Amino acid sequence: MKSSDFEAPAKRWSPLSLVWLAALWMGLLANWPLWQRMLALPELQGTKGVGFVLLFAAMVVALHGALASLLAWPRLVKPVLVLCLMSAAAAAHFMGAYGTVMDPTMIVNVLQTDVKEARDLLSLRLLASLLLLGVLPAVWLWRRPLAPLAWPKRLGWNLAAFAGGLALMVGLAMSSYADLASTMRTYPSLRYMMNPLAPFWSLGVVAVESHKAPDGPPAVVAADARWQPTDPHGRPRLLVLFVGETARAANFSLNGYGRPTNPRLAGLDVLSFRQASSCGTSTAASLPCMFSHLGRSGFLDRAGDQENLLDALQRAGLAVLWLDNQSGCKGLCDRVPHAHATEAAGRTPLPAGLCEGGECLDMALLHDLDTRLQSLDAERRQRGVVLVLHPMGSHGPAYFRRSPPELKPFTPECRSNALQQCPREQVVNAYDNSIAYADTVLAETIQWLKRQGAYDTSLLYVSDHGESLGENNLYLHGVPYAVAPREQTHVPWILWLPDDSARRFGVDRRCLQSQLDLPLSHDWLSHTVLGLAEVHSAIYRPDWDLLRRCRATP
Known part of the structure; x- marks a missing residue:
């Protein structure tokens, strides 16, 4: 007999388990610039403010977990989560280092950045953020074997996790609706700091807007433009x-x-x-x-x-x-x-x-x-x-x-x-x-x-x-x-x-x-x-x- 015959079989993980672990990791750790920004707001000082930030963090985790649950399929879940983790790690660095937010305009800037501009943004802090917040958890989850489950049951569990996550987020929001509405109305840029949802949302907005543009050349402007000098004989x-x-x-x-x-x-x-x-x-x-x-x-x-x-x-x-x-x-x-x-x-x-x-x-x-x-x-x-x-x-x-x-x-x-x-x-x-x-x-x-x-x-x-x-x-x-x-x-x-x-x-x-x-x-x-x-x-x-x-x- 081989020694491996006596080893315990490796634990198999449900895709949903990986999804919610990743949501917890990103929601709490990769959103540190958001928590830092919120805790600095004058309206959120003191114990009550800290409590509101913790409630908001739970909402962010619930929302990301709910949305990612729809993608918790064996062949899809790992690539999706690796992409999310690496994107969240990069966004966390730039939001934390420079105070930026990931709105559609910033995404356009990212897409139009050339090699020279990108080189100026490279740093050891960026490398550390990518390694600690992205690479390490990505390697860990990639090595987890997945448990088999018939697709009808998988679909049922995914939909149930999606609905449960949304219900939890809505319940948390309603429990502190007045404070939430006031904060979001006063500081609308906070919504573009939810990581990695904000970068992906803004990228989607940019993609939709780019496809709205009609095909063909740009519309003619100033078809009547003519040069009319005050002195035709002047320089x-x-x-x-x-x-x-x-x-x-x-x-x-x-x-x-x-x-x-x-x-x-x-x-x-x-x-x-x-x-x-x-x-x-x-x-x-x-x-x-x-x-x-x-x-x-x-x-x-x-x-x-x-x-x-x-x-x-x-x-x-x-x-x-x-x-x-x-x-x-x-x-x-x-x-x-x-x-x-x-x-x-x-x-x-x-x-x-x-x-x-x-x-x-x-x-x-x-x-x-x-x-x-x-x-x-x-x-x-x-x-x-x-x-x-x-x-x-x-x-x-x-x-x-x-x-x-x-x-x-x-x-x-x-x-x-x-x-x-x-x-x-x-x-x-x-x-x-x-x-x-x-x-x-x-x-x-x-x-x-x-x-x-x-x-x-x-x-x-x-x-x-x-x-x-x-x-x-x-x-x-x-x-x-x-x-x-x-x-x-x-x-x-x-x-x-x-x-x-x-x-x-x-x-x-x-x-x-x-x-x-x-x-x-x-x-x-x-x-x-x-x-x-x-x-x-x-x-x-x-x-x-x-x-x-x-x-x-x-």
Whole structure:
């Protein structure tokens, strides 16, 4: 006889047992950012608050267990639970480390993240979270043998567990309905922290919304767009539109910040409009919105995909170029000439030290820009040129990568992408260094524009959204817009309009100077650009043209 004949047979597990154990593990441990956030709420202080959080935790476990019970089939249960555990572990890290929530906008950001952005998010804390909350329990449950059961009985047990879990959750909710309703109404973002239900729910919403979009090309916008210059014999206009990345207005010394983050721009007679608001709190939300003529509310309510400002400018006959040093234009530049900063414009290679590991500092946007300008259609250039530059700017969490070693006025800086592990002053130093470097890039762009004697030149810099730097334990961006802190929606809006260009454009600079505290938003961007480019169309709204009120002949 073999020794194995005397060994006790291995315990066989019901799929439902694994489901509810996993629900308990994820509900209690992988939701630690949710419990941390709730316990910090002023309404949930004291013994009563702790009791409510424990009740809410039981509701989360019951809900996840109920839903997963429907998938408790022998061939399905283990892959599903492994996916849930790994997703919950990753989401727990990012919610806990940066204060984010897993709403549909954040899922879009995740889906559009490129390799360079993903690399900046890797850390030992992420690895530890994946290992402890995901890999270890996944390995344990994968090794559990499953007990056989006829499928009719399995179906009955699964449905019974589903119904029981829902009944338990509803019963718990009704036992403290007033507190639950008040908390969810006051802090709606908490629903997007239930892990891993929130990430999967948001992914489903994104998938459904993407399939709602009609097939075919985007709807035509500004079919009547035409170039109509005030002086047909004057020089063509050259506008550089800098779509700044992750810059918050509060850290610009041009707006009253106490540190000299804009020393060069301060000497170039730029106009900084101090009360500008963004369309969203992420690039994926803001970029398409700010290039739409509809404004934020109209953009959110639109029926389907539409053309944008760049299409209107090109239809009017202007030369348009999108030059990127980011993860892409989110579809905005698909129908106009576009390039990436890593792609050399001509035979001149990028200078050594400007790019490393496939990622470039923003000064690469200006390398051989004359060649890029001359490569545009000559006939279109005679009407006017709009260059859109999309920099890395202050994209986090690796702020220290956004500025070169020789241009770091604020030290010591946080050299980690695990921002919560650095002293906050070092995080701010690294971020402010990125703003100071953006100041250098913008100043060099203006110097380049001054050399373009064949054009009437101007520059407009607007950030897509702001950034949290540890205020209220929040980092980065992407908080749902309705509850987003001002740090994520208050953005810089800077205009360089030299006197000679202002005169030819018919704009009174003293009038503009008096408008620096005018409340404006991304809604105004497309219409201000249409005005600067002298493009006429029925979509143009003069009340959203920043320069219109200061023109000699409105």
